[in-house]
Amino acid sequence: MASLRRILALIVKEFVLILKDPKSRLVVIGPPLIQFFVFGYAATFDVRNVRYAVLDECRTSESRRLLADFAGSENFELVRRLDSAREVAGVIDRQEARLAIHVGPTFSRDLALGRPARLQVIVDGRNSNVALVALGYVGQIVESFNRALALENPDLATAPKVMMTERAWFNPNFQSRWFIVSALGGVISMVVVVIVTSLAVAREREFGTFNQLLVAPFAAGEILVGKSVPGMVFGLLDALIFALGAVLWFEVPFRGTVTALVACLAVFVLSVVGVGLFISALSMTMQQGLLGAFVFVMPAVILSGFTTPIENMPGWLQTGTLANPMRYVVVALRKVFLQGSGVAEIWPEIWPMAVIAAITLPVAGWLFRHRSQ
Numbered sequence: 001m002a003s004l005r006r007i008l009a010l011i012v013k014e015f016v017l018i019l020k021d022p023k024s025r026l027v028v029i030g031p032p033l034i035q036f037f038v039f040g041y042a043a044t045f046d047v048r049n050v051r052y053a054v055l056d057e058c059r060t061s062e063s064r065r066l067l068a069d070f071a072g073s074e075n076f077e078l079v080r081r082l083d084s085a086r087e088v089a090g091v092i093d094r095q096e097a098r099l100a101i102h103v104g105p106t107f108s109r110d111l112a113l114g115r116p117a118r119l120q121v122i123v124d125g126r127n128s129n130v131a132l133v134a135l136g137y138v139g140q141i142v143e144s145f146n147r148a149l150a151l152e153n154p155d156l157a158t159a160p161k162v163m164m165t166e167r168a169w170f171n172p173n174f175q176s177r178w179f180i181v182s183a184l185g186g187v188i189s190m191v192v193v194v195i196v197t198s199l200a201v202a203r204e205r206e207f208g209t210f211n212q213l214l215v216a217p218f219a220a221g222e223i224l225v226g227k228s229v230p231g232m233v234f235g236l237l238d239a240l241i242f243a244l245g246a247v248l249w250f251e252v253p254f255r256g257t258v259t260a261l262v263a264c265l266a267v268f269v270l271s272v273v274g275v276g277l278f279i280s281a282l283s284m285t286m287q288q289g290l291l292g293a294f295v296f297v298m299p300a301v302i303l304s305g306f307t308t309p310i311e312n313m314p315g316w317l318q319t320g321t322l323a324n325p326m327r328y329v330v331v332a333l334r335k336v337f338l339q340g341s342g343v344a345e346i347w348p349e350i351w352p353m354a355v356i357a358a359i360t361l362p363v364a365g366w367l368f369r370h371r372s373q
Contacts, residue, residue, distance in 0.1 A: 007222050011229045021203075049311055050134045053080040053097040055088065058107040066119070066145050066162065070101065075137045077311075092124050092169055093339070095331070099123040099134050111149070116163040125171030126338045128179045130309060135166055170338040178253070181246045182337035183306055185239035186329035189265060190272050190300065193235035195293045197276025200227035201368065202289035224365050227280070228273045235269045236262075246337070255340030263343050264332040264350055271325040271353040274360025281367045300326045325353045 052070065056063050070076050079097050082088060088100045102120040110117040121138050123131040146161040171178050243261060246252040279292035301307065303317070304326035310318055321327045332349040335341035343350075 003222060007225050009226075011226050013226070015230050049077050049309075050075060050099065050130065050137065051077050051079045051097045051311065052134075053082055053088070053091045053100045054078065055082040055085060055100060055102045057105040058103050060108040062108040062111055063103045066141075067101070067103070069141045069145060070138075073137065073141060075134075088122055092122065095124065095126075097124075098127070098130055099138075101138070111161065117161065118163050118165050120165045120167065122167050122169065125168035126179060126334050127309070128171050128176045131168055131171070138164060177250055178338060179334070181250045181252050183330040183333045184246065185243045185265065186268060186326060186333050187301060187304075187306060188242055189235040189239035189269055190326060190329075191297055192238050193231045193269050193272050194276040194279070194297055195290065196231035196234055197228055197273055198279040198283065198289040198293040199286050200231070200277065201280040202283040202286050205283075206285045224277060224361075224368055228277060231276060232269050232273055235272075236265055239265045239269075252337055254337055256336035257342050260336045260341060260343045260346055261333070264329055264336065264346055264353075267350050267353045267357065268325055268329040268332075271357040271360065274357060274362075274364045277364035278360065278367060281364060300324055303327065304330050306330050322352070323356065325356050328353050 054067055054070075056067060071078055080091055082091065082100070085102070088102070091097045091100060100122040102122065104118060104120070107117050107119070119142060121135065123134060125131050142162050142164050149161050240262070243254075247254045275296055276293065279296065280289055283289040283292055303310075303313075303321045303324050305321075306326065310321055310327065313321070328349040332341075332346040335346050335349075339345070
């Protein structure tokens with residue numbers, strides 16, 4: 001009970017310091033608000049190496065020829081051959097493929113009779129930029145296939161050939177803002193949490209109160225809890241406020257559950273608290289703490305898949321992103337907003353963040369005790 005009172009006293013002290021310090025207030029309020037509108041209106045993306053799956057129900061030389069054009073394109077990467085239409089939903093839902101190409105059983109017969117031969121393309125609209133670029137690539141291949149058919153069959157040059165039917169899941173109108181803003185809460189909460197916690201111990205050192213804190217009747221673990229809770233609270237509140245803003249201001253659909261949203265954000269915030277405390281324990285001044293925070297934040301955002309697809313990165317760098325908690329929260333938030341996922345569906349993203357938290361927090365605690373001696 002006494003330990004709990006001491007921790008609560010530290011938490012109240014940290015809140016008061018943050019709210020009274022103009023610099024800390026600016027960090028909590030100003031940058032998140034600016035980032036929300038800048039990213040919401042201005043972010044753009046480039047794409048290559050689009051993963052796709054194939055369902056060929058025709059299995060003729062014509063269908064194989066068309067699909068060979070996709071396999072030979074440097075813009076696409078074949079990841080799965082499907083046996084039935086029932087498999088399409090699972091491949092897209094799990095994001096194993098960005099799109100699925102479906103060749104119907106009458107494809108070759110329609111071509112031979114000069115009728116429109118339809119090619120169905122089902123694309124994952126959660127990443128609207130990738131979806132639009134991928135459809136552009138598909139259109140180029142289909143157009144090239146039609147030109148080749150016209151040259152081989154001059155008598156049928158004016159007849160309809162392959163016609164592409166598009167269908168986007170989760171984002172039917174390809175609103176890029178849905179893709180960007182749905183994950184923005186994770187980016188903002190990370191910035192707030194890392195900066196606030198990276199200044200927690202550094203502020204005490206710079207103000208000359210660190211030694212007083214050490215001689216007070218607080219255990220090292222109690223001090224760490226007291227230093228981390230305010231950052232977690234501010235980060236989670238910012239993320240939830242901007243999630244509400246995404247729905248009300250940017251009109252991004254929210255199809256999942258509030259429980260799933262809070263769960264993924266809470267575990268994510270916990271995973272980055274250890275990083276902020278690690279930086280703070282190493283920093284002697286607030287300036288060093290801020291510099292260390294930005295050294296972590298920028299690569300974390302770039303390597304998260306928020307700005308560029310992870311599959312576009314070199315293999316060794318893709319492996320490195322597995323240690324980045326931002327990678328998982330970006331996917332989880334887009335699943336909750338656009339796909340309508342619950343806690344069970346985003347569990348593959350939650351448990352890696354929990355593992356990261358289980359590693360970073362003890363390391364930060366050890367470093368704090370080591371630097372305090």
